[in-house]
Amino acid sequence: MPEPTNVTESNPLRQALPRARVPEPCAIVLFGSTGDLAHRKLVPALYNLARGGNLPSECAIVGFARRDWTDDDLRADYEQTLSKNGGSDFREIWPQCASRLVFAPGTFDDLDGFRKLKDKLEELDRTHGTRGNRIYYLAVSPEFFSTIIAHLGEAGLIYPWQQETPWSRVVIEKPFGRDLASARALNRDVSRVLEERQVYRIDHYLGKETVQNILAFRFGNSIFEPIWNRRHVAAVQITVAEEVGMAGGRGSYYDTAGAIRDMVQNHMMQLLSLVAMEPPVDLSADAVRNEKVKVLQTLPDWKPDDVSRNVVRAQYTAGSIEGVEVPGYLQEKGVAPDSKTSPYVAIRLMLNTWRWAGVPFFLRTGKRLPKRTTEIAIQFHRPPTELFEAEGDGHSGANQLVMRIQPNEGASLSFEAKIPGSGRRLQEVRMDFRYGTAFAVPPPEAYERLLLDVMLGDPTLFTRTDEVESAWRFITAILDAWQQPGAPPPVTYPAGSWGPVEADELLKADGMNWRRL
Amino acid sequence: MTDTTSDAFLQGQGIPVDLREIESTLEQLWGPAAEMVGGPEPEHPNVTRIVLADLVVERLCAEAEKLRPVVEEVVTRYPCRAIVVRGSDDTERRITAEVSAVCHLPDPGLPQVCSERIVLHAGPNAVDLVAGAVRPLLEADLPFLLWWTTDPRSNEALFRDLGDECSRLLLDLPDPGTPAAALRLGLDPAICSCSRDTAWYGLTRWRELVAQFFDPPCHHETLSRVDSLQIEALSPDPSTPPRLAIWLAAWLSGQLGWKRQGKPVNQSTSSGSSFRAAFLGPLGTFGVEIVTQAVPPNMPATPSLLGVTITARGPEGVETFRLNRPSPDSPDVRIAARAPDYCRLPGMVRAPELDPPRRVAAALEASRFDRPFEQARPIALWLLEHV
Numbered sequence: 001m002p003e004p005t006n007v008t009e010s011n012p013l014r015q016a017l018p019r020a021r022v023p024e025p026c027a028i029v030l031f032g033s034t035g036d037l038a039h040r041k042l043v044p045a046l047y048n049l050a051r052g053g054n055l056p057s058e059c060a061i062v063g064f065a066r067r068d069w070t071d072d073d074l075r076a077d078y079e080q081t082l083s084k085n086g087g088s089d090f091r092e093i094w095p096q097c098a099s100r101l102v103f104a105p106g107t108f109d110d111l112d113g114f115r116k117l118k119d120k121l122e123e124l125d126r127t128h129g130t131r132g133n134r135i136y137y138l139a140v141s142p143e144f145f146s147t148i149i150a151h152l153g154e155a156g157l158i159y160p161w162q163q164e165t166p167w168s169r170v171v172i173e174k175p176f177g178r179d180l181a182s183a184r185a186l187n188r189d190v191s192r193v194l195e196e197r198q199v200y201r202i203d204h205y206l207g208k209e210t211v212q213n214i215l216a217f218r219f220g221n222s223i224f225e226p227i228w229n230r231r232h233v234a235a236v237q238i239t240v241a242e243e244v245g246m247a248g249g250r251g252s253y254y255d256t257a258g259a260i261r262d263m264v265q266n267h268m269m270q271l272l273s274l275v276a277m278e279p280p281v282d283l284s285a286d287a288v289r290n291e292k293v294k295v296l297q298t299l300p301d302w303k304p305d306d307v308s309r310n311v312v313r314a315q316y317t318a319g320s321i322e323g324v325e326v327p328g329y330l331q332e333k334g335v336a337p338d339s340k341t342s343p344y345v346a347i348r349l350m351l352n353t354w355r356w357a358g359v360p361f362f363l364r365t366g367k368r369l370p371k372r373t374t375e376i377a378i379q380f381h382r383p384p385t386e387l388f389e390a391e392g393d394g395h396s397g398a399n400q401l402v403m404r405i406q407p408n409e410g411a412s413l414s415f416e417a418k419i420p421g422s423g424r425r426l427q428e429v430r431m432d433f434r435y436g437t438a439f440a441v442p443p444p445e446a447y448e449r450l451l452l453d454v455m456l457g458d459p460t461l462f463t464r465t466d467e468v469e470s471a472w473r474f475i476t477a478i479l480d481a482w483q484q485p486g487a488p489p490p491v492t493y494p495a496g497s498w499g500p501v502e503a504d505e506l507l508k509a510d511g512m513n514w515r516r517l
Numbered sequence: 518m519t520d521t522t523s524d525a526f527l528q529g530q531g532i533p534v535d536l537r538e539i540e541s542t543l544e545q546l547w548g549p550a551a552e553m554v555g556g557p558e559p560e561h562p563n564v565t566r567i568v569l570a571d572l573v574v575e576r577l578c579a580e581a582e583k584l585r586p587v588v589e590e591v592v593t594r595y596p597c598r599a600i601v602v603r604g605s606d607d608t609e610r611r612i613t614a615e616v617s618a619v620c621h622l623p624d625p626g627l628p629q630v631c632s633e634r635i636v637l638h639a640g641p642n643a644v645d646l647v648a649g650a651v652r653p654l655l656e657a658d659l660p661f662l663l664w665w666t667t668d669p670r671s672n673e674a675l676f677r678d679l680g681d682e683c684s685r686l687l688l689d690l691p692d693p694g695t696p697a698a699a700l701r702l703g704l705d706p707a708i709c710s711c712s713r714d715t716a717w718y719g720l721t722r723w724r725e726l727v728a729q730f731f732d733p734p735c736h737h738e739t740l741s742r743v744d745s746l747q748i749e750a751l752s753p754d755p756s757t758p759p760r761l762a763i764w765l766a767a768w769l770s771g772q773l774g775w776k777r778q779g780k781p782v783n784q785s786t787s788s789g790s791s792f793r794a795a796f797l798g799p800l801g802t803f804g805v806e807i808v809t810q811a812v813p814p815n816m817p818a819t820p821s822l823l824g825v826t827i828t829a830r831g832p833e834g835v836e837t838f839r840l841n842r843p844s845p846d847s848p849d850v851r852i853a854a855r856a857p858d859y860c861r862l863p864g865m866v867r868a869p870e871l872d873p874p875r876r877v878a879a880a881l882e883a884s885r886f887d888r889p890f891e892q893a894r895p896i897a898l899w900l901l902e903h904v
Contacts, residue, residue, distance in 0.1 A: 010737045012772045013728035016889050018721065025864075053867030129864060437565045437630040438596065 023455030025058030033063030132166030207446030251334025319495030531615030755789030759820030771892030
């Protein structure tokens with residue numbers, strides 16, 4: 001990935017050095033500091049960055065929340081969170097981290113709390129040497145995004161974007177809107193206070209090493225790109241499967257979103273754009289994002305009829321996974337008994353580009369599928385003639401390249417090999433690459449990488465306004481079609497199966513099947 | 518092949534094997550080994566055999582066993598076929614061999630990752646047979662990495678023979694205590710165009726921290742105004758500067774285009790030594806000093822850096838850029854700049870010294886093209902000749 005800023009290019013001492021850098025001093029304000037995301041992801045990521053020497057010593061983390069807490073309360077809360085998985089050196093490292101934690105009480109709708117936050121941050125500049133640099137992380141429910149950003153502006157917590165230093169950056173968690181209209185409205189609210197370069201919209205999938213490796217795989221090798229087009233590729237399947245249901249109290253939130261908003265609009269659109277994009281001119285943030293957004297702009301403009309032909313939505317019914325009985329979606333806690341929300345979506349789409357014309361892209365995601373797995377499968381054309389006898393369906397040579405995003409991160413290429421003996425029969429065999437075995441060093445967690453990038457000012461792995469809106473344009477057409485009078489309700493599939501039969505039918509027209517995962 | 522033999526193989530115990538039977542023995546050992554620990558199930562094997570490179574480790578000396586844990590750690594970090602050439606007391610003109618597996622579990626639930634280790638024992642009368650024994654064991658189409666750990670002048674013919682064929686040569690000689698002539702031969706680009714000194718890889722973090730001072734565009738120009746460099750080092754033998762410190766000075770000199778002047782001088786001091794060299798920079802001749810002290814008794818007897826101080830002649834007076842460990846055994850480095858517009862840098866960062874396996878692994882993973890090293894090499898050799 002590129003250097004985040006232009007500061008290093010003419011420094012001769014940077015030549016041939018790894019690109020890792022320690023970020024500038026800064027204060028990180030966590031809105032939603034007492035929430036689930038902060039405890040599960042953000043605080044552990046910050047701790048691991050500190051543990052790995054990637055946080056500057058002049059860094060303060062400010063928890064902003066409504067509770068009547070002191071700094072010590074926040075420290076005790078995070079210590080409890082971290083001590084479980086903090087590593088053998090936790091007791092050694094924690095005191096340094098704890099001294100950086102500060103609590104700022106306030107509510108999101110109270111401007112006065114933001115003014116006090118400003119005083120607190122200025123105090124931290126003096127006591128912790130944070131040098132005026134600010135990151136505001138909005139790990140809150142999306143209805144608060146606009147209010148918080150407006151108050152950040154009104155309280156003077158955002159610097160003019162032209163100012164090189166000190167700087168202010170705002171990180172916004174997904175979901176960024178509920179449809180195209182709300183995304184545009186939110187973008188308008190954001191742009192009143194912030195310039196695009198100050199905004200970091202997080203899709204944590206982009207922080208995964210294997211997702212970044214899609215670019216390396218495609219553009220760092222010479223053997224794949226020549227065949228990465230309609231002449232050689234028969235179809236592309238993207239699967240994001242989860243075995244979990246609505247455990248952990250997710251039901252009430254999820255029932256307002258469904259798979260289409262929770263997974264397709266963001267993660268799957270990002271995977272699609274990385275697979276289908278043209279080579280960027282370089283790896284700078286804008287060059288990469290320019291190519292990604294072009295893919296999203298070529299997504300079809302669907303009418304309701306197109307949606308009914310190309311999209312299957314479904315809810316799981318009661319079933320069993322790994323020998324345990326699980327309830328159906330409508331019986332889940334927090335889900336309305338008459339809900340039309342779909343925890344499963346399958347989509348067949350075409351990209352109207354020179355490279356991909358005529359190649360179907362099949363996307364599927366669902367909850368309560370047999371296992372958790374995310375992968376991209378490139379399915380190549382069969383050979384034009386059948387010279388050999390093949391096992392299975394009698395057809396040989398449907399080579400597949402599979403990029404596994406999780407688990408068992410890696411890639412495999414399947415091809416045909418002759419079965420030893422006097423016959424001419426072929427059998428599919430696989431060449432397999434696994435990150436965990438080829439590289440002994442475990443990759444950093446997605447949030448670690450992304451938080452570090454925000455501190456370094458590198459927006460490459462964050463979503464730009466036009467990407468968000470282009471994805472929503474496509475998704476909103478589907479949502480609108482589902483709202484039409486007479487739109488068919490979600491079909492069903494038993495929990496623990498690979499989805500409804502209607503989803504299988506989507507592929508039949510192209511003579512294909514979903515991959516068995 | 519018995520189950521007991523396969524067990525011993527997987528547990529890392531050497532299985533004696535005839536030199537001509539190494540490949541077939543490995544095939545026989547890997548098969549049952551994989552089946553025994555959960556296979557055979559091709560979709561979900563419990564052992565994965567990985568070879569990313571051929572790593573030939575030269576250890577033709579009496580202290581071969583000491584290197585064993587380092588090799589294991591390196592192979593864990595960088596899975597490869599390790600061919601270890603060890604010295605022995607055998608006076609016969611023959612090479613004996615043993616094979617074993619080096620395994621580790623990358624993550625719970627994932628298959629064990631295993632690589633193979635082939636140890637060749639060569640006595641003093643069999644050294645000339647080594648190259649012929651190693652060549653057939655190299656896996657085709659993989660990088661051939663040569664890790665040389667003794668004075669290359671002792672077995673120069675073998676060094677030249679293997680060095681000429683390898684894709685990367687890593688010279689891992691004692692620091693301190695290696696004569697400049699050994700390094701000159703070991704790093705001769707005519708033998709291997711990609712030869713490196715492991716000490717170089719101990720510098721990476723320090724180089725990053727020094728470079729960071731001069732990242733802002735307004736400070737690029739500061740580099741042309743540098744008028745002194747002082748490096749503080751610890752060494753088990755403080756009477757001379759460690760190679761680690763020499764490389765740091767040579768790197769700065771190479772990157773900033775300083776020209777060598779006169780003859781460096783090493784002087785004893787009450788606490789160790791002071792090594793001084795003169796360079797010609799854009800502002801004229803100036804001094805580089807390496808101050809070396811003894812490693813404190815509570816620390817491992819290996820060289821390390823304690824601090825780096827660079828001064829520059831600024832428009833408003835002397836500008837100082839200093840990195841130093843708060844205490845000799847601290848993993849942290851304190852950063853201090855006394856110069857206009859310095860508001861960006863943190864005051865302290867964690868920067869532990871890399872241990873030997875990590876240095877070697879870093880060297881194996883680093884790019885083959887390392888222009889700063891190429892530029893520093895002649896300067897380092899010049900400095901070392903005057904130590």
